[in-house]
Amino acid sequence: MPLRDFRIPEFDAPEVQLPTGELAHETTIVSMGPQHPSTHGVLRLMLKLDGESVLQVVPVIGYLHRGTEKIAEKRSYAMIVPYTDRLDYISSMYMNLGYVRAVEGLLGIEAPPRARVIRTILGELQRIASHLVWLGTFGLDLGAWTAFIYCFRERELILDLFEQICGARLTYNAIRIGGIVADLPAGWEDGLRAYLTAQEQGLRDYEGLLTGNPVFRARIEGIGVISAADALNWGLSGPSLRGSGSTFDLRKDDPYECYGEVDFHVATADSGDCLGRYEVRIQEMHESLSIIRQLLPRLQEPGEVQTKVPRVLKPPAGEFYAHVEAPRGIFGVYVVSDGSANPVRVRFRSPSFANLSALNTMCAGMKLADVVAILGSIDIVLGEVDR
Amino acid sequence: MLELLRQALIIIGVLAVPFLIASGLTWGERRLLALFQDRYGPNRVGPGGVLQVAADMFKILMKEDWTPPFADRPVFVLAPAIIIIATLSSFAVLTFAPGIAVADLNIGLLFFLAMSSMAVYSVVLAGWASNNKYALLGSLRAVGQMLSYEVFMGLSLMGVVIQAGSFSLGTITRAQQHLWFCVPQVVGFVVFTIAGLAETRRIPFDLPEAESELVAGYHTEYSGLKFAMFFLGEYVGITLIAALVTALFLGGWWGPVLPPLVWFLLKTLVVIAFFILVRAALPRLRFDQLMEFGWKLMLPLSLLNLLVTGAVVLWQEGLRF
Numbered sequence: 001m002p003l004r005d006f007r008i009p010e011f012d013a014p015e016v017q018l019p020t021g022e023l024a025h026e027t028t029i030v031s032m033g034p035q036h037p038s039t040h041g042v043l044r045l046m047l048k049l050d051g052e053s054v055l056q057v058v059p060v061i062g063y064l065h066r067g068t069e070k071i072a073e074k075r076s077y078a079m080i081v082p083y084t085d086r087l088d089y090i091s092s093m094y095m096n097l098g099y100v101r102a103v104e105g106l107l108g109i110e111a112p113p114r115a116r117v118i119r120t121i122l123g124e125l126q127r128i129a130s131h132l133v134w135l136g137t138f139g140l141d142l143g144a145w146t147a148f149i150y151c152f153r154e155r156e157l158i159l160d161l162f163e164q165i166c167g168a169r170l171t172y173n174a175i176r177i178g179g180i181v182a183d184l185p186a187g188w189e190d191g192l193r194a195y196l197t198a199q200e201q202g203l204r205d206y207e208g209l210l211t212g213n214p215v216f217r218a219r220i221e222g223i224g225v226i227s228a229a230d231a232l233n234w235g236l237s238g239p240s241l242r243g244s245g246s247t248f249d250l251r252k253d254d255p256y257e258c259y260g261e262v263d264f265h266v267a268t269a270d271s272g273d274c275l276g277r278y279e280v281r282i283q284e285m286h287e288s289l290s291i292i293r294q295l296l297p298r299l300q301e302p303g304e305v306q307t308k309v310p311r312v313l314k315p316p317a318g319e320f321y322a323h324v325e326a327p328r329g330i331f332g333v334y335v336v337s338d339g340s341a342n343p344v345r346v347r348f349r350s351p352s353f354a355n356l357s358a359l360n361t362m363c364a365g366m367k368l369a370d371v372v373a374i375l376g377s378i379d380i381v382l383g384e385v386d387r
Numbered sequence: 388m389l390e391l392l393r394q395a396l397i398i399i400g401v402l403a404v405p406f407l408i409a410s411g412l413t414w415g416e417r418r419l420l421a422l423f424q425d426r427y428g429p430n431r432v433g434p435g436g437v438l439q440v441a442a443d444m445f446k447i448l449m450k451e452d453w454t455p456p457f458a459d460r461p462v463f464v465l466a467p468a469i470i471i472i473a474t475l476s477s478f479a480v481l482t483f484a485p486g487i488a489v490a491d492l493n494i495g496l497l498f499f500l501a502m503s504s505m506a507v508y509s510v511v512l513a514g515w516a517s518n519n520k521y522a523l524l525g526s527l528r529a530v531g532q533m534l535s536y537e538v539f540m541g542l543s544l545m546g547v548v549i550q551a552g553s554f555s556l557g558t559i560t561r562a563q564q565h566l567w568f569c570v571p572q573v574v575g576f577v578v579f580t581i582a583g584l585a586e587t588r589r590i591p592f593d594l595p596e597a598e599s600e601l602v603a604g605y606h607t608e609y610s611g612l613k614f615a616m617f618f619l620g621e622y623v624g625i626t627l628i629a630a631l632v633t634a635l636f637l638g639g640w641w642g643p644v645l646p647p648l649v650w651f652l653l654k655t656l657v658v659i660a661f662f663i664l665v666r667a668a669l670p671r672l673r674f675d676q677l678m679e680f681g682w683k684l685m686l687p688l689s690l691l692n693l694l695v696t697g698a699v700v701l702w703q704e705g706l707r708f
Contacts, residue, residue, distance in 0.1 A: 143671030149424040
């Protein structure tokens, strides 16, 4: 197969028809990225513009491809966990969890109850941390700078909590096969409580800055609309799907860890636009706080945080698929074993990749500035798109 | 001879002070923004970080001043000079305190409006000469934005002109001895402040250089001293608009106890701080929203203000006859 020439992108999707009765125009092709302030990493967007109106968007991906799936074939099961950290590096904890659950399924083991509680809490903290990065950068994309600083202020507290558990602040490698890396250090719960209080004030701060701000609303209301049916057809998941009215959430529909034992709502919005996705994520942060609060008393129960697993893992020949509701959507891991110490195949189903594919549909007929808003609202992480 | 010396001193002062304020602003804005955003800002160089200005200037002067080979060289070099000249020369018509003015022209306001139109050229030529798509898009936005906002920027000032009966900034300030024009001309005040924000291309009107869309907009290709000129030009522009708001609406030098010049300076700094607060609070508008806001809301508003002011002034004069 000949190499694709990225200098002249193939604009093969159907063009958007502009309203008739306009003057004859010339179109401009702008290559946005891979070095660009708001493509959230190394994404390149080929834009066909008519003045400020966007006719077509073609994402060019692969700049961050590291062959994680191929590398995984040459590593033992435990050694793959740190590689999953680097997939969606904004929510490493959840990447760990997805992979570890697949291997646990393959081995037929389960983490002890205390580890499951801690995993759930860490997962929800990670969801909030991830949504905070999203909220901050989304505001930044629209020119609202202050919210960005506020979000990172509270995210810092979460990272401190993570650091106390595993020593790392971004790539945690904290969730291990059959448990978690270590039990909670002394005083961790007090830190968590202090954080929960700070976060509630923080959420009021962000909402005070953004939600009611007329300029902010004008920028995202009715922008990048995608219907629930379209969203499902494109394979969208997570807040990007729930922003269109769907209530699909693996935490409810296929509960894992402790999600079956806590009470929470699945946040949805009906509008399907950037505002809908914004509302869903804000609501999800509130829900996550409530989940953590419900699980707090269970941290008092003592217990093991790691089941006994052999030093060299050799799962029986077979295959297993595990999926979790990562902050960006369904993160699925498919592992095939032939009974040896290395997996035959590891396949990651990343939510950002599917979510990004709908970009052109959402951008139809929008303005250049809206592309940035829409891209921000679907919240992609390139480490996960390219893998 | 003494009179000549005095004039020379004033001219030097009017040239130097805006520059000083503008370069001080490069530090002051960051510190103030940091204050609004719950962080520290530059606080390492010198007491409170004030010497950051010197460090920044030194750094930017040492940078390679690169002209892209695909750029239209003469225009590319000329563009940053225009913005500095146009904004600085507007300071000439300002009256800072009784007797302290370079040239209190009887058409001072018109001179300012003409000069701010000149500044548009700088942005347009910079974007065009850069031969870069982002720069071109940025300057396209700048033309649309600045030309349309100038229309009602001028109109919003006419209410003041009618009330003071003069285009001279000195006369206008003198007319505010008992009542600042921001009270009877509140609509004009608001409209002019918004238009001023748009003229200086500040958030929420910073579309020509919207970094999340256009990288750096019209000055994407600029570096070194030429970039510093745009950078400084923006701050000189802010200082100019703030000084004008002070002179036209906030009573200029009038104020108790303190000397007139200090009052003028203080009021100007407060207006600048307000501009910075706006930047901390608001996101950026989209281009079509910006145009809609300008033509459909601000223009009718300033026209209405002009009509009402004219009618009221005529009615009052009618009473006097």
